[in-house]
Amino acid sequence: MSYIGIGSPIPDIASLPGQAGGEVTVTLDYPSSAVCTSAEPFSPSEATPPGGTFAATPSGLTINSSNGEVTPGTSTPQAYTISYTVSGVTSQFALTINALQQSTFSYSSSILEQYGTASPIFASGTTTGGTFSATSGLVINTTTGVLDLANSTIGGPYTVTYTTPGPCATSSTFNVSVTALSTSLVDNNFALSFNGSDEYISAGNPTELQFTSDFSISGWFKSSSATNQRIVSKDDGTNRSYLVQLQSNGKVRAQIYTGGGTAQVNESVSGFGDGNWHHFVFTFENGVSTKLYIDNAAPTVDSVVSAIDNDPADFEIGRKGNSTNYFNGDIDEIAVWNRVLSADDIQRIYNGSSTSGKAANLFSTGLSNGLVYWNRMGD
Numbered sequence: 001m002s003y004i005g006i007g008s009p010i011p012d013i014a015s016l017p018g019q020a021g022g023e024v025t026v027t028l029d030y031p032s033s034a035v036c037t038s039a040e041p042f043s044p045s046e047a048t049p050p051g052g053t054f055a056a057t058p059s060g061l062t063i064n065s066s067n068g069e070v071t072p073g074t075s076t077p078q079a080y081t082i083s084y085t086v087s088g089v090t091s092q093f094a095l096t097i098n099a100l101q102q103s104t105f106s107y108s109s110s111i112l113e114q115y116g117t118a119s120p121i122f123a124s125g126t127t128t129g130g131t132f133s134a135t136s137g138l139v140i141n142t143t144t145g146v147l148d149l150a151n152s153t154i155g156g157p158y159t160v161t162y163t164t165p166g167p168c169a170t171s172s173t174f175n176v177s178v179t180a181l182s183t184s185l186v187d188n189n190f191a192l193s194f195n196g197s198d199e200y201i202s203a204g205n206p207t208e209l210q211f212t213s214d215f216s217i218s219g220w221f222k223s224s225s226a227t228n229q230r231i232v233s234k235d236d237g238t239n240r241s242y243l244v245q246l247q248s249n250g251k252v253r254a255q256i257y258t259g260g261g262t263a264q265v266n267e268s269v270s271g272f273g274d275g276n277w278h279h280f281v282f283t284f285e286n287g288v289s290t291k292l293y294i295d296n297a298a299p300t301v302d303s304v305v306s307a308i309d310n311d312p313a314d315f316e317i318g319r320k321g322n323s324t325n326y327f328n329g330d331i332d333e334i335a336v337w338n339r340v341l342s343a344d345d346i347q348r349i350y351n352g353s354s355t356s357g358k359a360a361n362l363f364s365t366g367l368s369n370g371l372v373y374w375n376r377m378g379d
Contacts, residue, residue, distance in 0.1 A: 024049065028084040028091040030070070036098050036168035037072050044068040044084070044093075052086035061097070072097050101127040101164035103172040105145070108370060110157070111177050112149055116342070118176075118369055120145035120162065130164040138176065149369075152178045192377040196225060196328025200318035201375065208372040209234065209315045209336060210241075212307040213286040216341040217244060218349055223329025224275035226250075231280070231331060236321025239311035244282055245325065246273055254282040254292045258306035266292035266300045277330075279350050284308065285340045296350035317375065332377045339370035 029046040047054075047068055054068040060076030063069065068084065077099035083090050104123035112118050122128060132145040138158035139148035145162060152158075156177030163171040194200065203209065221231050226248050234241040240257040247253055250271025256264045272278045272294060281293040286307060291299040317334055318327040341349075345367060 024087045024089045026052065026084060026086045026089045026091040028068075028082065028093045030082070030093055030095060033094060034096040034098060034167065035070075035072050036100060037075065037077060038100055038168070039072040041069055041071040041073075043070075047084050049086055052084050054082060054084055056080045056082045056095075061095075070095070098168045100168045100170050101166070103127065103130070103162050103164045103170045105162050105172060106174050107147070107160075107176055110175055111179055112147070112369065114149055114152065114154055114178050114180055115367075116149055116345070116369055118147040118149055119339075120160075120174075127164040130162055130169070132160060132162050134158055134160045138178065147176065149178060154178050154180050190377070191220070191222075191330045191332035193330050194318045194327040196227070196229065196326050198326065200316055200326065203315040203317075203373065203375075205234075205312055205314050206373075208338070210310045211284070211338070212310050214284060214338065214340050215242075216281060216283045216337040216339065217242075217335070218279070218281045218337075218341070218346075219244070219334040220277055220279050220332040221246060221272075221327075221329060222275065222277045222331075223273055223327065225328035226273065227328065228325050229327040229329075230316070230318065230320045230325045231327060232315075232317055232334060233320050233325075234311075234313050234315045236313045237324075239313035239321075241309055241311050241313060242282075242284070243320075244280060246327070247271075248273075250274065252278075252280055252292065252294055254280070254290065256284055256290060256304070257309045257311070258304070259309065261309070262306070264290055264302060264304045264306075266290050266302050268292060268294050268300060270294075275329075277332075281341060281346050281349070283340045293346055296347060315373075334373075334375045334377065335371060336373040337367075337370040338372050341367075 027046055027048045031042060031045050054063055054065050056063050060078060061080045062071040062074040075097045077097045079096045082093045082095055102125045104126050105120045107118050132140055132142050134140040135158045137153035137155055139152045157175040160174050160176060161171055163169055217232055219231060223246055228248050229246050231244045231246060233243045235243045242256045245253045250273030252268040252272055254266045258264060279295050283291045287305060290302050290304050293299045313321050317331060319325055
């Protein structure tokens, strides 16, 4: 109470200067609690009473300390706490700045043959789980982006659009044309002979042949040597990834190495070291199975749950990488894909045999999709 002269007391009035009273009530609000870096600068929807100062933690938010305007485009994407202080009293607001999602993608080529399917390839950092669309004539799975080329219309270019799932979604496009299948065979008049002692081919260790997921290997071989001999090998005895080998009993063994050096083996039921031409295809579908086909017969199948060890051994034809298991005979048309060949693909390759028994190949009729290595072994 205060007294004026001698008389009755009068109550304190909080709003009078110099008198004790209640705290200032400070309020802060913005139009949204989360925005994208592409948003325009925006101001508080409420900041009362006026005359206070603005600040944000952690650092990285572009904010005007006088009027509270936020500029998302020059701010670091993260969560912030904005403080508005008047006469020592502070109100806070939680704001998140989100980066725009990356949507860059492609396919193995912008010109694809009217055969099989083609899957999208996402650039590093691209946000997956979005949706796809394509202009009329190109058949596409809107969830996975897989193109059904066999049922698409020859023509183009077609525009494929991918939109990320958000928040801060973006879209990118890729143009694809669909062409007719080639009807001509690839001439094949030669194979390469290996002497079983010191002859081999090395492709080094290119990225394209370093697999941890789906792949397929195809080739032709002819031998009557009763020794273990490598047809294809990415294995030097220490660094071990995958191989195809003709055993001393004539059986074909295909093998991958998974975590900890564990081997996953497929082996043919019958022997094929009879001096005649034979065709093999070995496929690996990550998390599903390995399959070994010989002369287009039903494959031997083994389940596999682990990815392949991507060890730094060279990809070699005709020997094991530690200078053993040299091949004694002929090898032709070694090809590698970064996808799993279908039964139709394998039938098509096998049917490409010439009258001499060597592969004439139909790689120009749709099988070029995902083909990362092809050694024609002398043309």
